[in-house]
Each structure stands twice: as C-alpha cells, then as structure tokens.
Amino acid sequence: MAVSFNDKDIYNQKFNPRAHLDRYYSSKDGALVNDKYLEFVLKQLAKTFTAGVVEGETLIDIGTGLSIYQLLSACEVFKEIIVSDYSALCRQEFEKWLKKHPGTFDWSPVVRYVCDLEGQSEKSTQKEEKLRQRVKEILKCDVTQSQPLESSLPLSADCLLSSLCLEAACKDHDTYRRAIKNISTLLKPGGHLVMMGALEDTYYTVGDHRFSVLFYDAGFVRNALTGAGYIIKDFQVCPRPKDSAHSFSDYKGFFFVVACKETSSLTVLERIPIYGNPSFENSNQLNCGALKVSNKAIEPEERGTTGLLMPQDDNYKPEQNNGFNIAPGALPDW
Ligand SMILES: C[S@@+](CC[C@H](N)C(=O)[O-])C[C@H]1O[C@@H](n2cnc3c(N)ncnc32)[C@H](O)[C@@H]1O
Numbered sequence: 001m002a003v004s005f006n007d008k009d010i011y012n013q014k015f016n017p018r019a020h021l022d023r024y025y026s027s028k029d030g031a032l033v034n035d036k037y038l039e040f041v042l043k044q045l046a047k048t049f050t051a052g053v054v055e056g057e058t059l060i061d062i063g064t065g066l067s068i069y070q071l072l073s074a075c076e077v078f079k080e081i082i083v084s085d086y087s088a089l090c091r092q093e094f095e096k097w098l099k100k101h102p103g104t105f106d107w108s109p110v111v112r113y114v115c116d117l118e119g120q121s122e123k124s125t126q127k128e129e130k131l132r133q134r135v136k137e138i139l140k141c142d143v144t145q146s147q148p149l150e151s152s153l154p155l156s157a158d159c160l161l162s163s164l165c166l167e168a169a170c171k172d173h174d175t176y177r178r179a180i181k182n183i184s185t186l187l188k189p190g191g192h193l194v195m196m197g198a199l200e201d202t203y204y205t206v207g208d209h210r211f212s213v214l215f216y217d218a219g220f221v222r223n224a225l226t227g228a229g230y231i232i233k234d235f236q237v238c239p240r241p242k243d244s245a246h247s248f249s250d251y252k253g254f255f256f257v258v259a260c261k262e263t264s265s266l267t268v269l270e271r272i273p274i275y276g277n278p279s280f281e282n283s284n285q286l287n288c289g290a291l292k293v294s295n296k297a298i299e300p301e302e303r304g305t306t307g308l309l310m311p312q313d314d315n316y317k318p319e320q321n322n323g324f325n326i327a328p329g330a331l332p333d334w
Contacts, residue, residue, distance in 0.1 A: 005171035005212040008144070011087040014209045017066035018093065018105065023206060023248060025069065027109040031248050038069060038110065040238040041163070041196050044256040046117040048234070049073040054192040054258065056158020060084065062141055062148070062183050063165025066093045068107055068131060070163045070196070072114040075131040078159065084141035084149055086169070091138050098132055143169045143179040149186060160187050163196040167214045168204075173224075176214055180228045189263040193230060196256050197221065199237070204249035218255055230259035 024032040032038050048054055059078040064085050085091055097104045115124040140150040170176040201213040239253040
C-alpha cells in the first residue's frame with residue numbers, strides 16, 4: 001500500500017531536532033558524517049563562499065532545523081544571517097544554541113574542519129562566536145506559501161541557502177517547483193541560491209519516527225531551477241558510498257548547487273521581423289520596439305536575439321536582418 005506524504009505539522013509534533021543532529025551529524029558515528037555528505041558539502045560551501053562570487057550583506061537560510069554547519073563559511077562573507085524553519089521546536093532549540101545554553105550539540109569538530117578548509121585553523125575558537133553574532137533573526141518559514149517568511153518587514157536577500165529542506169517539505173514535484181519560486185521571492189535579482197539536497201530518497205528517520213522525502217533525481221532539480229528563472233553556475237553530485245548499510249534513510253546521493261537568479265524576468269513572446277521597414281524610418285523607438293514580451297522567466301532557447309537595429313542606428317543595413325544579441329541578464333528594464 002502506498003504511504004502518503006506526511007503533513008508539515010509532523011515537524012511540530014514528532015521531529016526532535018537534537019535527536020536529528022545526534023543521528024546524522026555526530027562526529028562519532030553520524031550517518032551523514034560516515035556517508036561523506038558533511039565532508040562533501042563543507043568543501044563545496046568553503047569553495048563557494050571564499051571564491052568571492054557569492055557575496056553581499058544578507059543571507060537567509062531556509063529550513064535551518066538545528067544545524068549550523070551550512071552557515072560556517074557563509075558567516076565569513078555575510079554580515080546579516082536570518083535563519084528560519086517551520087518547526088517551532090527547531091526555532092526554540094536554535095535560540096538555545098544562540099544563547100549558549102549548556103548541553104547543546106557539540107559542533108566543535110565540524111567548526112575545526114571548516115577552519116582547516118579555509119586555511120584559518122587558528123580561528124576555530126572564534127568562528128562559532130562569529131556566527132552567533134551574524135545571526136540577526138530566527139523566523140517562522142513555510143516554503144509552501146507564496147510569502148514563505150513570517151516577518152514584519154519585506155525581506156530581500158543577496159543569498160538564499162537551504163539544506164535538506166525542500167524535499168522534506170514538498171509532497172510532489174509541482175509543490176517543489178512552486179516552493180523554489182516561493183523562496184525566490186526573498187532573493188534579489190542577481191542574487192544566489194545555494195542549495196543541498198538528497199537524491200532518489202523517499203524517507204528518513206529521527207528516533208523511531210519516519211519522515212517522508214520527495215523522490216527526485218538531479219535532472220529534476222536542474223529543471224526546477226531553470227524553470228524558476230535561475231542560471232546554474234555549479235552543480236555537484238556526491239553518490240552514497242557503496243558500503244553505507246544503515247537504514248535511517250534510502251538516499252542514493254546528494255547534490256550541491258549554486259544558481260543565480262536572473263536579473264530580468266522578461267521573455268520574448270513574438271518577434272516581429274523588420275527588414276528596412278519604412279514605417280520605422282522616423283521612429284524614435286529604439287531597438288526593442290519590435291518585441292512583444294511577458295514577465296515569465298526567459299527560457300534558455302529564448303536568450304539571444306532580443307533586439308533589432310532601427311534605421312536611425314549606426315550599423316543598420318536595409319534589407320538585412322538587423323537582429324542582435326543581448327547577453328542574458330543584460331536586458332533593459334522596459
Ligand atoms: C531534514 S531537516 C534539515 C535540517 C537542516 N537544514 C539540515 O541540513 O540538517 C528538514 C527541515 O525542514 C523543515 N521543514 C519541514 N517542512 C517545512 C516547510 N514547509 N517550510 C520550511 N521548513 C520546513 C523541518 O522542520 C526541518 O527542520
């Protein structure tokens with residue numbers, strides 16, 4: 001009998017964030033440590049945030065849970081970090097870490113590893129403190145809503161980060177595609193989405209409770225991102241090791257992606273050919289007058305000839321196709 005996808009409120013009732021960390025991130029025998037997920041993503045994150053390509057003032061982490069590993073390199077770049085989760089328990093527990101309550105999860109081996117990757121071994125004692133100072137807010141988030149964050153102010157980030165969240169929150173592929181669009185409303189045009197997720201996975205367990213995961217492959221994630229108006233800059237896959245025998249989850253691997261939100265949301269609907277059309281002889285409309293556009297994301301095959309030279313332009317040649325190229329992201333604001 002097919003098992004239905006759990007309702008999101010399970011994360012307010014049955015998800016024990018501390019048990020989640022102990023099972024998956026413990027330095028002794030955490031499943032995601034043994035399966036090399038942590039090593040894989042920490043290397044990718046260190047590379048991404050030290051390269052200077054992904055930068056800015058504000059970063060929003062979506063579906064943080066009680067994890068900080070994904071923020072350790074980012075806190076060297078972003079001055080303001082907002083963490084968020086659907087589960088009230090996760091948000092409360094995160095606040096305890098922020099306020100240094102005794103008995104919180106020991107991230108020190110992970111922090112030391114990241115400092116080594118960044119060539120700053122001597123700074124490992126300061127890094128966790130630096131991250132605490134960068135975290136400005138802990139907000140309620142629901143990726144299935146068109147306005148995913150509960151905030152009194154409209155938020156607009158330079159970077160969105162999300163690890164292992166969307167596949168836990170979305171019951172089907174359409175919901176996942178919509179969730180990408182929902183969270184993208186929080187990202188400035190030209191900003192970056194950095195996301196990690198499980199591939200070909202159907203469940204994971206915390207304690208003795210089983211949580212649903214949306215099954216998808218790498219091609220599906222890539223299409224969901226380009227369909228939502230992203231340009232993929234980096235896409236890496238880490239397969240599950242062959243000797244990984246635990247049954248806490250049935251993932252086959254993980255992906256890491258860096259994608260840039262396109263700066264224009266216009267798309268060409270129709271090209272109106274002009275070959276020295278005399279009606280344009282005295283036109284003072286330049287270049288774009290012959291295009292009909294919509295505010296849908298630009299499909300890859302539509303990028304290219306998005307302008308036409310007019311009779312009054314220097315390089316205009318009568319009786320020739322005067323189409324020219326504008327690079328993706330360089331379209332004017334019409
Ligand atoms: C597998 S945990 C991942 C936590 C953390 N990001 C990590 O990498 O360890 C999934 C997280 O997604 C959150 N979540 C589930 N449904 C959500 C929703 N609709 N909107 C936002 N977060 C959600 C859960 O509360 C949980 O913290």
